[in-house]
Amino acid sequence: xxxxxxxxxxxxxxxxxxxxxxxxxxxxxxxxxxxxxxxxxxxxxxxxxxxxxxxxxxxxxxxxxxxxxxxxxxxxxxxxxxxxxxxxxxxxxxxxxxxxxxxxxxxxxxxxxxxxxxxxxxxxxxxxxxxxxxxxxxxxxxxxxxxxxxxxxxxxxxxxxxxxxxxxxxxxxxxxxxxxxxxxxxxxxxxxxxxxxxxxxxxxxxxxxxxxxxxxxxxxxxxxxxxxxxxxxxxxxxxxxxxxxxxxxxxxxxxxxxxxxxxxxxxxxxxxxxxxxxxxxxxxxxxxxxxxxxxxxxxxxxxxxxxxxxxxxxxxxx
Amino acid sequence: xxxxxxxxxxxxxxxxxxxxxxxxxxxxxxxxxxxxxxxxxxxxxxxxxxxxxxxxxxxxxxxxxxxxxxxxxxxxxxxxxxxxxxxxxxxxxxxxxxxxxxxxxxxxxxxxxxxxxxxxxxxxxxxxxxxxxxxxxxxxxxxxxxxxxxxxxxxxxxxxxxxxxxxxxxxxxxxxxxxxxxxxxxxxxxxxxxxxxxxxxxxxxxxxxxxxxxxxxxxxxxxxxxxxxxxxxxxxxxxxxxxxxxxxxxxxxxxxxxxxxxxxxxxxxxxxxxxxxxxxxxxxxxxxxxxxxxxxxxxxxxxxxxxxxxxxxxxxxx
Numbered sequence: 090x091x092x093x094x095x096x097x098x099x100x101x102x103x104x105x106x107x108x109x110x111x112x113x114x115x116x117x118x119x120x121x122x123x124x125x126x127x128x129x130x131x132x133x134x135x136x137x138x139x140x141x142x143x144x145x146x147x148x149x150x151x152x153x154x155x156x157x158x159x160x161x162x163x164x165x166x167x168x169x170x171x172x173x174x175x176x177x178x179x180x181x182x183x184x185x186x187x188x189x190x191x192x193x194x195x196x197x198x199x200x201x202x203x204x205x206x207x208x209x210x211x212x213x214x215x216x217x218x219x220x221x222x223x224x225x226x227x228x229x230x231x232x233x234x235x236x237x238x239x240x241x242x243x244x245x246x247x248x249x250x251x252x253x254x255x256x257x258x259x260x261x262x263x264x265x266x267x268x269x270x271x272x273x274x275x276x277x278x279x280x281x282x283x284x285x286x287x288x289x290x291x292x293x294x295x296x297x298x299x300x301x302x303x304x305x306x307x308x309x310x311x312x313x314x315x316x317x318x319x320x321x322x323x324x325x326x327x328x329x330x331x332x333x334x335x336x337x338x339x340x341x342x343x344x345x346x347x348x349x350x351x352x353x354x355x356x357x358x359x360x361x362x363x364x365x366x367x368x369x370x371x372x373x374x375x376x377x378x379x380x381x382x383x384x385x386x387x388x389x390x391x392x393x394x395x396x397x398x399x400x401x402x403x404x405x406x407x
Numbered sequence: 408x409x410x411x412x413x414x415x416x417x418x419x420x421x422x423x424x425x426x427x428x429x430x431x432x433x434x435x436x437x438x439x440x441x442x443x444x445x446x447x448x449x450x451x452x453x454x455x456x457x458x459x460x461x462x463x464x465x466x467x468x469x470x471x472x473x474x475x476x477x478x479x480x481x482x483x484x485x486x487x488x489x490x491x492x493x494x495x496x497x498x499x500x501x502x503x504x505x506x507x508x509x510x511x512x513x514x515x516x517x518x519x520x521x522x523x524x525x526x527x528x529x530x531x532x533x534x535x536x537x538x539x540x541x542x543x544x545x546x547x548x549x550x551x552x553x554x555x556x557x558x559x560x561x562x563x564x565x566x567x568x569x570x571x572x573x574x575x576x577x578x579x580x581x582x583x584x585x586x587x588x589x590x591x592x593x594x595x596x597x598x599x600x601x602x603x604x605x606x607x608x609x610x611x612x613x614x615x616x617x618x619x620x621x622x623x624x625x626x627x628x629x630x631x632x633x634x635x636x637x638x639x640x641x642x643x644x645x646x647x648x649x650x651x652x653x654x655x656x657x658x659x660x661x662x663x664x665x666x667x668x669x670x671x672x673x674x675x676x677x678x679x680x681x682x683x684x685x686x687x688x689x690x691x692x693x694x695x696x697x698x699x700x701x702x703x704x705x706x707x708x709x710x711x712x713x714x715x716x717x718x719x720x721x722x723x724x725x
Contacts, residue, residue: 122708130703348698351705356685358711363681366715367674380666385448387669390440393676397684 092120096127102165102227104199111201114218117361125218128225133347135167135224136334139233139249141271143260147281150317151255151326152234158327160197164230167223168200171212171235171245199228213244214357217350220248246274248350250343251333253277253326256295258287272302275310276333279326283314306342308333363397370396410438414445420483420545422517429519432536435679443536446543451665453485453542454652457551457567459589461578465599468635469573469644470552476645478515482548485541486518489530489553489563517546531562532675535668538566564592566668568661569651571595571644574613576605590620593628594651597644601632624660626651681715688714 090109098106113121138155142148152168159166203212203219216233223231235245246252254275259282278295280288295312311329315322337343370376376396379387408427416424431439456473460466470486477484521530521537534551541549553563564570572593577600596613598606613630629647633640655661688694694714697705 126706126708129706133703347702351698351702351707352689355689355707355710355714356682358707359685359714360678360682362711362715364674364678367677371670371673380669384665384669385451388444388447389669389673389676390444392673393680396673396677397680 092123092127096124099124099222099226100128100131104196107167107199107222107226108201110222111203111219114215114222115203121218125221128222131227132221132224135220135229135231136330137220137224137231137233137248137250138330139235139246139252140255141235141246141252142255142279142281146255146257146260147317148234148255151279151281151315151323152232154315154317154320154323155232155327155330156198158323159230160195164197165228166198166230166232167220167226167228168198168232168234169216169219169223170200170202171216171233199223199226213248214354214361216245217248217354217357243271243274247353250337250346251276251330253279253330255279255281256291257282258285258291272298276308277326277329278310278312279322280312280314281317283322284316288314306337307340308336308342367393367396370399410441410445414442417442417540417544418446418449422514425485425517425540425544426519428540429521429537432533432540433521439536443539446540449545450539450542453538453547453549454648455538455542455549455551455566455568456648457553457564457570458573459553459564459570460573460575460597460599464573464575464578465635466552466573469597469599469633469641470550472633472635472638472641473550473645473648474516476641477548478513482515483546484516484548484550485538485544485546486516486550486552487534487537487541488518488520489534489551517541517544531566532672532679534563535566535672535675561589561592565671568655568664569594569648571597571648573597573599574609575600576603576609590616594626595644595647596628596630597640598630598632599635601640602634606632624655625658626654626660685711685714688717 095106095110099110110121110124113124140148140152140155149170156166156168201219203215212235220231220233233245233249252274254271254277256278257280278299280291280295282288283292292312292314299310299312313322313326313329315326317323334343337346371380376392379392413424413428417428428439428442431442458466458470458473467488474484474486519537521533530553538549538551551563551567570592572589572595574596575598596617598609598613600606601610610630610632617628617630631640631644631647633644635641652661655664689698694710697710
């Protein structure tokens with residue numbers, strides 16, 4: 090399908106066109122640049138909500154509940170479950186996500202699990218493009234779910250308008266949250282499994298943390314409690330998400346975040362194209378011959394500089 | 408300290424100089440390029456052994472035992488414990504590594520835990536540079552330990568000459584290993600905690616896997632059993648590591664791996680410098696003004712192309 094046609098179907102909200110476009114993002118199809126350009130002016134309306142937290146905190150069940158509320162309010166929903174592709178935990182994470190699958194029968198909900206295979210800009214860059222596509226397809230609420238296992242997940246969260254950090258009486262440790270830089274990205278804290286012993290202590294600790302921590306905006310992150318299994322507290326969470334969205338739109342923070350996101354996007358593309366240039370120079374071009382012979386004489390920094398500043402002739406000539 | 412002096416001390420084997428140089432790698436000190444150039448011709452002699460496996464598989468204890476054997480044989484040892492900086496598991500991983508600490512009293516063992524803060528080329532690039540420094544400092548055995556939690560750890564392992572994949576009767580699941588692409592990188596399998604029930608089944612499964620899997624070289628990965636706590640089986644592991652090192656040196660595979668590593672190194676530097684260029688163009692340069700106004704009119708791909716091919720004047724002019 091030519092890009093123009095795909096773009097049109099996508100903007101008409103067709104699920105299959107959206108699924109196909111997101112697969113193009115994952116596969117690093119070169120045509121994705123054109124497609125994103127074609128749909129760009131339709132994007133920018135969806136609210137993007139990131140949900141992160143340690144494995145076992147009940148994120149998926151919570152997302153499931155939030156989706157249900159959004160659907161009841163008539164929103165169209167897109168969900169990207171970011172898969173960190175852990176070699177050792179892959180199975181468990183996928184299993185966890187099966188909980189959201191019941192919504193796949195609802196055409197108003199688009200759910201996609203996404204890995205960052207081959208995307209040098211990383212998960213964050215892939216997620217950003219997927220969100221743009223979901224946004225352009227007319228879905229006005231977008232959930233971005235990650236398992237918090239590293240720096241790349243923090244970066245993914247930075248692509249959201251509103252970030253929800255989920256913890257539990259079992260996994261919630263305020264010290265960990267400070268250390269990990271999570272306080273800086275959290276717009277809303279949720280203590281899930283709040284029916285377990287110790288919940289009120291976690292709430293207290295988090296409130297203390299918010300009170301004394303350095304916040305990135307005037308918005309002071311509320312600390313909510315939920316029991317995702319029963320739906321308890323989910324209405325308040327949905328309301329807090331809307332409130333945060335309104336607050337940052339009014340204060341200009343939304344605009345600032347979107348500019349920051351655009352910058353990050355451009356940077357990710359620069360990085361990816363530079364890497365492609367390096368690969369082609371080092372594998373096929375004339376420079377590949379310099380990697381023969383005495384390797385200790387090769388200065389990788391000097392070679393890198395030449396690739397970055399080289400004209401295409403030097404780079405590709407064989 | 409000027410780089411020339413630091414390089415000299417490092418090549419004389421001074422621990423403090425090595426520690427300082429590795430800190431420069433972590434901090435992305437711009438002087439690291441010069442330092443690496445100065446010490447480059449001294450590197451290339453160390454055998455680099457990567458050890459990976461799921462949390463709780465006893466990797467650190469096993470490394471501890473291998474270090475002890477190497478020291479008894481008179482080798483000088485460098486250890487890089489790669490820290491994936493997980494926001495949620497940071498504490499546990501550090502705790503685990505305390506087991507190796509007893510060797511820090513031995514001047515013949517250099518141990519450093521390393522994070523990839525700010526290193527865009529990622530953990531793998533940082534580890535590669537650290538290894539080069541350790542190598543140049545005259546340490547002839549280098550251990551690279553990672554917790555297997557994602558793609559970046561697989562990349563780290565690709566920087567090793569010999570990769571040891573540790574599993575246990577509890578954590579070892581052949582299916583996971585196939586899915587994760589671990590078979591492709593493993594040169595030696597170790598079933599640790601082999602005194603636990605189920606060990607022989609894991610060994611059988613792994614042998615089956617090796618027999619039917621697609622191997623990357625003629626070397627067929629042996630499946631060894633160890634009980635790291637008691638040292639059982641460690642002598643065999645150390646012997647297998649030496650055997651693998653000799654085999655790949657003889658077959659030319661070592662040379663191929665080192666060229667691949669150099670390529671990856673150059674690519675990582677290109678990527679990092681391209682990202683720096685993008686950041687400065689988008690934050691200070693003339694292009695930053697294009698990120699004002701109607702964002703939907705900005706084409707990130709076109710902007711990226713201009714940054715990548717732009718002359719320095721267009722990029723930095725305000």
